[in-house]
Every structure is written in C-alpha cells, then in structure tokens.
C-alpha cells in the first residue's frame with residue numbers, strides 16, 4: 001500500500017469504531033462474537049523476536065490484529081526494524097516486550113470496549129510505560145523512533161493523553 005492509500009482511521013467513539021471495524025459484541029453479552037473474530041482478525045508475523053511482556057518465556061511469533069489496520073501495523077514494525085537494524089538493538093529499546101494486540105476487554109477507565117477489543121491497538125513494554133505514568137524522554141520509556149513509526153501510519157500514541165498510556169498505539173483518532 002502506498003502512503004497516499006493509507007486509510008483514514010475512525011474516531012475513537014463507539015459508533016465510529018463499530019462502523020469501521022464492526023461491533024465485536026453485537027449481542028451485548030459481554031463476550032466477543034466468534035463470527036466477528038473469524039471475519040476480522042488476522043495474524044501478521046512479528047518482524048523480530050518478541051516475547052510476552054507478562055511472561056518472557058512465551059514467544060510471540062505473530063500479532064493478532066484487525067485486517068483493516070494489519071498492513072499499516074506491519075509497515076510501522078518494518079520501519080522500527082529498519083531503524084534499529086538488529087535484534088540486540090531492538091532488545092536494548094525493549095521493543096521485544098510485546099504487551100498485546102487483540103484482547104476483548106473494557107477500557108481501564110469506564111465501561112466502553114477498549115480499542116484492543118476491536119483489534120485496533122497494540123502495547124509494547126508496559127513495565128516501563130505504565131498506565132497513568134507521564135512519558136519523559138530519555139527515561140527508558142517509549143523510544144521516540146517507535147512513536148514516530150506509528151504516527152507516520154496515522155496511529156495515535158497514548159503517551160500524549162491527559163491520562164498517559166505510553167505503552168499504547170491505536171488505529172483510531174482520539
């Protein structure tokens with residue numbers, strides 16, 4: 001996909017997310033709709049060796065994400081890999097610590113579905129980028145080249161929010 005073909009991501013409202021990504025819980029039973037999952041989620045290969053941030057013994061070989069933002073995520077990861085150039089540089093930046101993509105859950109604050117529940121968000125290195133912790137450059141938090149790689153794809157970084165979520169990137173405009 002060429003840069004000019006980049007999708008315009010939906011606003012981060014229930015209505016706009018449902019319209020663009022589909023409603024993951026159409027019957028409102030509080031559980032993901034398996035039909036929606038099958039129709040919308042894809043797995044893209046990890047571009048470097050990743051482990052789960054919550055269990056470093058768990059290898060992450062692919063990232064489960066909505067098909068509509070999957071190619072864009074792949075391009076952000078390719079940009080990050082070409083910036084760092086090696087697995088050891090990736091690990092020094094802590095970008096091998098994958099915090100998760102698709103997960104059916106509510107937002108940390110409120111009852112709305114998280115953008116993770118739409119398969120439209122990924123987290124990296126939660127331990128150093130905790131929810132509510134203000135981002136500071138040079139403090140071992142989310143590296144600027146990673147933030148820029150996602151922003152080049154139109155993804156929104158949670159580190160800019162009033163309640164910061166520096167681990168978080170989403171293909172939805174907040």
Ligand SMILES: [Zn+2]
Nearest residue numbers: 121122123168
């Ligand atoms: Zn997140």
